[in-house]
Amino acid sequence: MSQAAATGITNPLLGFVHRRRRGAELFLLILALIVGIGAYAAAGIGVQGEVPTDIVAYGGWLAALVLAAHIVVRLVAPYADPVLLPIVAALNGLGLAVIHRLDLASNTTFARQQLTWMTLGVVLFMGTLLVLRDHRVLTRFTYTSGLAAIVLLLLPQVPGIGKEINGARIWIGLGPFSLQPGEVAKVLLVVAFAGYFVLHRDALALAGRRVLFIDLPRGRDFGPILAMWGISLGILVLQSDLGSSLLFFGLFLIMLYVSTERPGWLVVGAIMFVIGAVLAAIVVPRVGQRVDLWLDPFAYFGEGTNDTGRQIVLSQFGMAWGGLLGRGFGEGSPWLVSYANSDFIMASIGEELGLTGVMAVLVLYGLIVERALRVALIARDGFGKLLATGLGGIFALQVFVVVGGVTRLIPLTGLTTPFLSYGGSSLVANWVIIALLLRVSDLARRPLPDLSEDDDAVDDQSTQVIRL
Structure with a gap:
């Protein structure tokens, strides 16, 4: 007799246990390694006519990294989503292969540095999985994370530390290395936004005036979005970084809408974005130039111009030359x-x-976002739902902005393509x-504690677990 029959539960939706699926994850990781190592070998054959001599060392190191990550997930997050890690491994492996192909053409070693x-x-x-056993601990650092993110965003403005590269002041120099503190800041901002909205979403969800069938928020609740709008514009003016500005404000708006479920915030956010x-x-000036290049890049390309449109024009020619199936590794320029x-x-690909x-x-990126939103749906706490939504939103916004810029859907920005770009x-x-x-996925998919054998437990059918 099943547990459901023994306890008299007839509704299978009262509770269920996800299977661990670590075997499925391992199988998908093997496929991801085939993609990464196979692309690396194909790049060598296409450019040099032979398999790279370091294919064994490269493939072995890549496999060791991926399998080590899998073992840690198996040990400390056994119920975690089984699809995310293989997708990331495939994207990272493909990115390394494309960078290696470009290295062979220009005699550089960026692929080796990227592997490091x-x-x-x-x-x-x-380390994150081993140290952070419960994502809810992060709620203690809501305001600390926000403050740390702002400090990191301001670091490139500090004389002697900040560096300006290609017109954008978003880098800091640490000896021979250059780092983008904004990449760390985006993670801290998600933690800060999630913690803040969990505490204040009831107030932010209150409706104000109704205009054209949309309930706009109350005027007294505009403080947070005005502050984030000001920070985003400050980043844009001080650092000339259009991509990060779009990312941070868009991320804030997504999480605000998800937490309050008020379309009015989207309307207000869209108006503020346009302004x-x-x-x-x-x-x-840098933003105005990007808009001009977006509208007519050919006017800034070739003899008699400043040739600032060369990058976008040549990328368009290259993708058109690639067509449906591409030239193949080593056959393009x-x-x-x-x-x-x-x-x-993405133009190289x-x-x-x-x-x-x-x-x-793009399908792989879509799967990352879909799995993140799935984690948000099944998370058992509000903070976890918003955290997963925000982390998935980072990938969605970043890929849209980057790919949109390369394909001239929107003006070009300076963001990197996750896991692919150097x-x-x-x-x-x-x-x-x-x-x-x-980590959020593991806690969301873990079975609920079975209290049926506890003499002091309350007789609540929702605590029973049906194993599927």
Whole structure:
């Protein structure tokens, strides 16, 4: 007789236990390694006509990193989502292969450096899971996280530490290394936003005036969104960083809407975004230039111009040349586009792997966002729901902004493509984000405690567990 029959429970939705699915995760990780190592070998064959001589060492190190991450998940987060880690491993492996292909064309070693950053990212991934056993502990650091994020965002403005690269002052120098503190700040901001909205969502959800069938928020509740709008504009003006400004304000707006379920906040946020965008285009020369390049890049390309449109025009030519199936590794010329291994890595993929390769990558990103939202739906606490939503929102916004800029859907910004682009700060921060998602997922999927054998327990059918 089943437990449900023994206890008299007839509604299977009262409780259930997710299977651990670690075997499925291991199988998917093997497929992800085949993608990463196979792409690395294909890049060598396409450019040099032979398999890279370091394929065994490279493949072994990549496999060791991925399997170590899997073992830690199996030990300390056995009920975590089984799909997230394989997707990330596939994206990171593909990114390393594309960067290696560009290295072969330009005689650089960015892929080796990226593998080092990946190693650090995986170590911090495992450390996060080992140290943080319950994501709800982070609620204690709501305001501390917010303050730390603001300090990190201001660090590039400190003389002697901050560095300006390609017109954007978003870097700090630590000896021979350059880091983007904004990549860490985005994780801290999600923690701060989640904790704040859990405490204040009831007040923020109260409706004010009704305009055109939409309940706008009360005027007294505009403080948080005005503050975030001001911070985003400050980042834009001081650092000339359009991408981070869009990311932070968009992230805040998403989490505000999810916590309050008030469409009025989206209306207010959209109006504020339009006002901020117009002001930025007028006040900040770099933003105005990006808008001009977006509208007509060919007017800034070629002889007789300042040639600032070369990057976007050549990337468009390359993706058009790639067509549906791509030229194949070694058959295109993606290195002609400046920063092809970072800002424009999607253009490199589009040229040599075609629209099919680009769509496959976008599907993988879509799956990350879908799994994050699934975690948010099943999370048992409000903080966990908002944390998972915010972390998934980071990937959704970042991929939209980057791919939209490369394809000229929107003006170009300076954000990196998660797990694909060359860049240590972004890669390490994104691995930590995945660890946080797995921690929330593990607690959400764990079985509820069975109190049926406790003589003092309250007779509540909702505490019974039906194993599926």
